[in-house]
Amino acid sequence: MIQEIADALVQSWRNFASAFVLFVPRLVAATIIFFGGFVIALIVRRAIQRALAWMNFDRLTLRSGASEMLRMAEMPPADVLIAKIVFWIVWLGFIVSAVDTLQLAPFQGLVEEFFRFVPRFLVALFVLSIGFLMANFLWRATLLASVNAGLPAARLLSGALRVLVIAVGVVMALEQVGLATGVVLAAFAITFGALMLGLAIAFGLGGREAAKSLIEEQLRAKRERESDAAPHL
């Protein structure tokens, strides 16, 4: 009996020792990957920030209106934000690798999942950026065109278009990362559809005469304006 207990203890110790011998190098490797990854991510962040500064990225973000949006959202400037995102992607990659090195059963396959997610995340960020760029360009162009055409509520019209384009960009980005795809798409479709239907009904029923007189006024004003540059040249 005592012998059996002793054997069991010995066996248990041997198992622990062999597991420990196997685990410690993994732990050391994981620790090295973890901290090494942190250092590499820091270096990458610095490099990205310098590259963006060299490319005058802040000017691009200013022109696109992204700077203003980030400022309103109390977020850091776009170059800092991008550098931070890259830092976290790189470091998370190393963290996931470190965890995978430990070969813990619950975390098996984490690396594959992570590396499947990263491209989708990057594409989503890209889509979002393009959405912001387009939204601001269209906002500016619509506002100026509306003012030039003498349309009433030019700012409302251009602002609505800007929000719409940003909303489309956000929905596309969320769909890309696979976040509550169905819910987001359904919500967007319902909102957008309702908005358009409401506008169509309002315009068709309530604003027919107003639209007619507006168009007539525009055409008349255009005719009157046709040679209004004469005294200025």
Added chain:
Amino acid sequence: METESTLSDALLRQLIAVGQCDVMVGLPTLNNAATILDVVRAVHISFTRDLTRLRTVMISSDGGSTDGTPDLIRNATFTDADRVQTSHPLRTLHRVLAPYHGLPGKHTALRTIFAAAELTQAKAVAVIDPAGPSTTPERVTELILPLTRGEVEFLAPRYRRHPRDGMLITQLVRPLVRALYAVALDEPLGSEFSCSGRFASHCLEKEIWSRESARFAIDLWLRTEAAAERFPMGQIWRPLPSSPASRATLREVVHQVVIAIIESLRSHESFWRNANAVSELRSWGTDAVAAPDPQPWDYHALAEQARRDIGEIAPLLEDVLDPGLFVRVMENVTGAGPCLDDELWVRTVYGFATAIQHGRAALEHMADMFVPLYMWRAAAFMMETETEPPEAVQARLDALCDVFQRLKPVLVASWSTNQV
């Protein structure tokens, strides 16, 4: 060679048949059936009566007229009475029709004329407005003679205006060109001019022709290029055109002028940054002395429109203008009546130029944003000078030129440092 790539085979054959010439008169035509015969007749009489010893060619560079303009030119015949000639021409009179290809616009027509002048080794090139109702043989001749005598290499028209007339010229283009290019050019946007064959060949080597903006910018660019490259320049008195050449709206014209100015500033940056003392230009022709009354227009309505528009685009202006400047402009716009003093106007113009240079918004958008500010300034100036005699208004215009000149260092400093 630039010439050969610009001219079509058919035109090349026509020009080879012409051979060398001394004077080329170019007509950049586009649907000018109403006036073209009178203009062609004036050119014809000028050739046969005044330039008999010179080899002359008239070339019509047509942009695709649909009203039969080329046919009218081709079939035009003139009687002896039309010619009013004192002596018979010693040379053959050539008339070349050159439908041009490529980007539509006056710049392509001018490029064709310049290329034809280079090929025929013309010593003088005169470009006449084919819509000009006041074109007479005398005016064609006097545009050419200073060139053939070698007295000048670029001759621009100048008009006797009422100082309250031509606000876009007097409030923006003239003082800006005077301050930046240091040349006292009265009409930087005129459609007629004459130049030496050497200047035409020089221009052909530049890359302006292929740019989309050249469509609006070419008239201003030619004048500023002559100034920047130090070609001897002069001005010639012409009667004030009774109506503008285009039927463009004020917004379109201001938009085009802004693009033209920026195109020139970018082309000649190294020159205007260092140009200082303004040089007066020699004048030819006869000064009408008495300026016609300005065309009346409703500047009260323009002011209201400008106020509304500036209010609408305020968020865009805030993005592109220096914060201090934006606040001052908005204070003026939200005040009781239209007001924008000289210094603030000049700082606004320079601020826009800098913002465009630094890419704070697309050039087209910036040009659109500038329109209501010009409208506001024009209305403000008209109201301020409503009861003033022409001499007092002219003094104000001279003072404005001085402010543009005085504040030029602000633009020079900010052009490359992203600050106004």
